[in-house]
Structures are given as C-alpha cells and as structure tokens.
Amino acid sequence: MKKKRLLTFAESINEAQIQAMKLDKNVFIFGLGVEKTGHVFKTTLGIKKKFSSKRIFESPNSEMALTTMAAGAANSHLRPILIHHRVDFMAYTFDQLVNWISLWSFKSSGKSSMPLVIRAIIGRGWGQGPQHAKTLHSMFSYLPGLTTVMPSSPSEAKGLLLSSIMSNDPVIFLEYRALFNTKEHVPEEPYFIELGDVRHRLLGDDITVVAMGPAVLTAIKAQDICKNKITFDLFDLRVMSNYKLNKILKSLKKTKKLLCVEDGWGSGSTSSELISKIVESGVELSEPPVKITWPSSHVPMSNPLEKDFYFDERNIVKAAEKLAKIKI
Amino acid sequence: MKNFQKNLYHQLLYIRRVQEEISNRYHPADNMKCPMHFCMGQEIGPAALSSFLRPGDAILSHHRSHGYFLANKGSLNEMIAEFHGKETGTNGGLAGSQELSCTKTHFYSGTILSGAFGMSLGDAFSKVYKNENNITISVIGDGGMEEGICSETLNMAILYKLPILFICENNKYSTHTKLNERTEYQNVSDRIKGYKIESHLFNSNDPEKLYMLLKNLTSKIRKTKKPIFLEIMTYRFNGHVGPEGDDHYNYRSKAERDLWSKKDPLKVYRKKLDKKFGIKFKNFENKILNDINKKIDRSFAFALKSSFAKVYKKYNYQNTYHKSVKKFFNNDISFNKDQEDHRPMPY
Numbered sequence: 001m002k003k004k005r006l007l008t009f010a011e012s013i014n015e016a017q018i019q020a021m022k023l024d025k026n027v028f029i030f031g032l033g034v035e036k037t038g039h040v041f042k043t044t045l046g047i048k049k050k051f052s053s054k055r056i057f058e059s060p061n062s063e064m065a066l067t068t069m070a071a072g073a074a075n076s077h078l079r080p081i082l083i084h085h086r087v088d089f090m091a092y093t094f095d096q097l098v099n100w101i102s103l104w105s106f107k108s109s110g111k112s113s114m115p116l117v118i119r120a121i122i123g124r125g126w127g128q129g130p131q132h133a134k135t136l137h138s139m140f141s142y143l144p145g146l147t148t149v150m151p152s153s154p155s156e157a158k159g160l161l162l163s164s165i166m167s168n169d170p171v172i173f174l175e176y177r178a179l180f181n182t183k184e185h186v187p188e189e190p191y192f193i194e195l196g197d198v199r200h201r202l203l204g205d206d207i208t209v210v211a212m213g214p215a216v217l218t219a220i221k222a223q224d225i226c227k228n229k230i231t232f233d234l235f236d237l238r239v240m241s242n243y244k245l246n247k248i249l250k251s252l253k254k255t256k257k258l259l260c261v262e263d264g265w266g267s268g269s270t271s272s273e274l275i276s277k278i279v280e281s282g283v284e285l286s287e288p289p290v291k292i293t294w295p296s297s298h299v300p301m302s303n304p305l306e307k308d309f310y311f312d313e314r315n316i317v318k319a320a321e322k323l324a325k326i327k328i
Numbered sequence: 329m330k331n332f333q334k335n336l337y338h339q340l341l342y343i344r345r346v347q348e349e350i351s352n353r354y355h356p357a358d359n360m361k362c363p364m365h366f367c368m369g370q371e372i373g374p375a376a377l378s379s380f381l382r383p384g385d386a387i388l389s390h391h392r393s394h395g396y397f398l399a400n401k402g403s404l405n406e407m408i409a410e411f412h413g414k415e416t417g418t419n420g421g422l423a424g425s426q427e428l429s430c431t432k433t434h435f436y437s438g439t440i441l442s443g444a445f446g447m448s449l450g451d452a453f454s455k456v457y458k459n460e461n462n463i464t465i466s467v468i469g470d471g472g473m474e475e476g477i478c479s480e481t482l483n484m485a486i487l488y489k490l491p492i493l494f495i496c497e498n499n500k501y502s503t504h505t506k507l508n509e510r511t512e513y514q515n516v517s518d519r520i521k522g523y524k525i526e527s528h529l530f531n532s533n534d535p536e537k538l539y540m541l542l543k544n545l546t547s548k549i550r551k552t553k554k555p556i557f558l559e560i561m562t563y564r565f566n567g568h569v570g571p572e573g574d575d576h577y578n579y580r581s582k583a584e585r586d587l588w589s590k591k592d593p594l595k596v597y598r599k600k601l602d603k604k605f606g607i608k609f610k611n612f613e614n615k616i617l618n619d620i621n622k623k624i625d626r627s628f629a630f631a632l633k634s635s636f637a638k639v640y641k642k643y644n645y646q647n648t649y650h651k652s653v654k655k656f657f658n659n660d661i662s663f664n665k666d667q668e669d670h671r672p673m674p675y
Contacts (some may be wrong), residue, residue, distance in 0.1 A: 023652045028457070054457070060487065065446045065480030072388070072450020075436070078457060079650070080450070095477075099440040100447065109420025110643040111431040115650070144644040159657050166650035191657040192649070200660040242645070
C-alpha cells in the first residue's frame, strides 16, 4: 500500500493558498513580510515564484488601511488574503471589522458582499508574553456577519482555508502558532470543509468533549492517557459562531456530560456561549458542565509562570476523572 | 448656454432642492426616522464632478453624502425610500441616510467615515488588478482627515499607484469644533505634499472653475493611474445633523455665516448665468425646476406607498461560496481505521 502523504500545518496552508490562487485568478495575498525571510512560518513560501508580484506583495505597517484595502477589493469581487504575523496587530483594525466588514452584506440587504480572508497567527510561543500570545477568537465571534475559523490540524487547515477563501463572507482565519509543525495525512486535491459543520473527531461514550484549534490535539492526548477507562466523544468546533449544534446535542443525549476545552480566556468565551446554547436547548446533563480555559489574566513571559498559565492534557484528564467519577 | 453650463446648474439646483424638500418634509410628518447630514452649501463638489463619472467608477463618501449619491446617478426614488426605511430603498431600508449605498452604481458611504476613505484603496486596487480604466473617488471632510487611517491610506495610495481622486471638503467644522481648535494647519492639502501626492487647493465659489479643474484631474488619474488630492474650501449652511439647525449653540459667528451665505455657489452662479443669458436662462431654469419638483414629489409618493423592510437577519451572511465549491469534504472520523494518519504529531 502506498504510504500516505504527510504535510505540516504550515505546508497545508501553503498548499491551500496555491490551489485557491489556481482556482480563481482574483485571489491575492498581501501583508507585511509575506514575501520576506520567514515567509509567515513558511506558509507563503514559493508563492511569488509560482505566480507573480501581482498576486503576492509586501505592505507598509498600516493595519487599518490594509484591512480597508482588503475590504474595498473584496467589495469589487476580488478575494484578498491579508496576513498578520500576530493577531495582536489586528487590534488596530477594530473599526474596520466592527463598522465596515462585518456589516457590509447586512447594510446592503445582501446586495454587496465581502469575500475576504484575514489570516492571523495566534497563541503560545517561546515566552511571547502579553502582546504576542493572545487568541482573541471569542472577541471576533461576537460580531454578526463575521466568520471566525480556528483549525486544529493540517488536514483541517487546508480544507477550512480553501473554504474560507471561497466563502462569499468575510473570514478571520486564526492559526495557533504551536500547531505549525504538526504533521498529518493531507489529501492532495483541493477540498472544502463546510464552515459551520462541527467535526466529530473521536468516538466515545462517557464525556462529550468540545474543543477548537490546538485544544483538539490536547484533548486527543488526554484521551490517550485515559485509554479505555474514560472515552471522549470529541468534537472540533472549527468555527467560533454560527456552527450547527446537532451533532453535539446528539452526543450529549448519550453522555449527559460536557467538557469544553479552549485556548483563550474563559469569560465571554466561545465555550461559555456553547454552554449557554446547550442549556437553552433543554438537553439534560447529569453533571454541571466543565470549562477548561486560560486564567483571566494576560499571558506572563517568565517560563515557569508561562507553564503554569497554559493548561495541558493532564488538566483535561483531571476534569474528566471528576466528571466520569472514575480514577485513572 | 452651453451644455456643460446647463448640466452644472441643473446638478447644483437638483441637489439643493432635494435637500430643501427633505428638510421641509422631515417634521412634523416624521416618516423619515433616521439622522441626516445635509450638504446645503456644499453642492459645488458633487455638481462639478458629476459630468466626469463613468459607469465603472466608484464613490466612497463621508456621511454628508446626498449630493454625491445624486451626482453619481443614484436613484432619487430609492434614496427617499431608504430614508423611509422601505424595502425599495437603496439599502433595502436597513441603513438610512448615514450609510447610504448603492451596489449597482458603486456608491458607498458611512458615518464612521474615515473607513470609507481607506476602502478606496481596495476599490482602486481592483480596477488596476482587472486592468480597467475606471477610477475611484474618495470623499472626506476636514474632520475625518484627522484619523490615523487617512495617513496610512495616502501612503499606500501613492505606493501602490492607485487611481484615486481624494476630495476633502473642508467646511472647517468637525460637528461643532472648529479646525483651529483641532489642528495647527488650516489647509489639509498643505500636509499632503509630504506623501508625494499631487495636491490642489480649491478656494473659490465658481462652479465652472471647479468643473474645469475636475475635468483635468479625472482624466489625468485615468491616464497616470496615480492618486491626486483635492481640497475644496466650502461651508455647510444647515446644522451638523437634521433639519432643525444648530446655530443657536453659537459655535460659529453670524458674520462668518453671512459671509459664506453671500458666497453661496448656487446663488452666485445663478446670478452669473442670468446676467449672461437673460430670458434664455430663465426659461431653462423654470423648466428644470419644474422637472425637479415633480421628480421629488414622485419620489416621496414612491417611498410612502412602498412597504417597510420586512427581513433583516438573513442579510448578515451571504452563506454562499465561489463556484469552485461543489461539494464538501466529510472527514468525521472513520473510527478504528486510519486513526494514526489523522492524528497530528505532538508539538
């Protein structure tokens, strides 16, 4: 049997962009450093050579105007991909997201659209500290009209990015830094993942675990530790709002236990909203739902504190033991 | 009378009359339940520009947008219906005056207005990308120009060589705060030169002069694909917002208001044409005034008989994809087999 092709998360994103650019000549990439040294964690490597400087080009440090440039281009039927090396720089662009991009389709009563993608690198790195390690996905998901995507693995990243680029709605595509070197089998042909379709990731009977982005991998590691003693029915949310709840509700009818795992602050989080939706649905739980998130604090740089700040698979195992009332 | 003079006067009068009628009919009927920023006194820009707009051009405007909307051949029926919150409105009744837009005529505006200034970059970029000979008009005021995004936008417009005509209508007030309380410079165009953008200051109430200038500037932009900045010194006769007037707050002196009222481009131009063409002009004016008034009456009748907007939630998302998306990949795990391959390596 032929060995299946493995790609890293970064290679998958690279391939998705190249394939999107082949599928539609209106797709282009811009941002600061997209064609320089690191090539955005190698995700834009080789694109200029394959296409031209018309399709991928450098920009000044002007996040606000860059975002409106993407908006204006998208309104004129191009499909821009704007890249920020850190999501923290997107704070400059609050006006563009809140007052323009997210409400563009709405205020035209659907006559205008904004098919753009803003890629931003989020999360944990080597002592990145309070201005370089945020995730902010829940903040973006508060806005109607915007779709916030956080992929969890290479194959997911490829399908979700292709769909994000080809979606006629604006998408914020958040890439967790620590995932860039993870490897997985990724099909070669272009494929699309429906934005809003929650992925059933692991089959289990004891606890419904909902995660997104890097937390999916952490949950899988926790399942490895639990072996067969506690099994997770694991779901990857993929999209932070406007997802279909049916698969999760069906699972909860079986397990009656909910554990949410999220790399981000807990208050007003995607998990909080998910729990609220589940409670509103009336599905009965046997235990109160549990949420594992970052503490309500900015991210410390100092290494021991940083280790303390982030949760890992052991925190998930502990929570699972409590929920399932089983000791591993 | 030459054709261009007829068009120019017609546009000036049309924009003024529409505003007057909206103001007159706003209260006590209260059928138009949205804030409005009138542009009476500031018609010279849109009126002079209107002759040089081509169907593929786009305008991104500030919130004082009625003049530019009409100059860009926006439908008066749809504009008045929009103010009434009707589904036949140009935004389907969901935006009102402050964010008046029209997808088919490429007209967009907003009240957090410097964002529209920035969006002109992408609009113009798409024209270059698609090799079109169209241009983008970006309209802003002296207040909006103080936002940081404008500095970024000007730099990128010249860096990427984008065909944009930036028009800054300097009416000296940001709501009620005068320019000299906000900046050391009194002319926005002074500080544009530093970006290496060609800039012009227009300080006159002669519509024909502005017409000639805009003729040159628009054709130059189409040819060179480079941005040009034009500052027009102007004055708003009405209050900042609404038909009520706000001069009782005494934020601007009576002497200043009287001076500008005397310089009203519509009044001055009318006098000039009257003097030059006499009865010919009078006949022309009577005819277009009659047409304009009828058109306004028809637009209000259209708005009143239209239905209110009924739906809104579904418009937040298009929920559609590019034609290349024919089916979706289902990778809900095939349990027990291939599990290894689907598992990312630990980091």
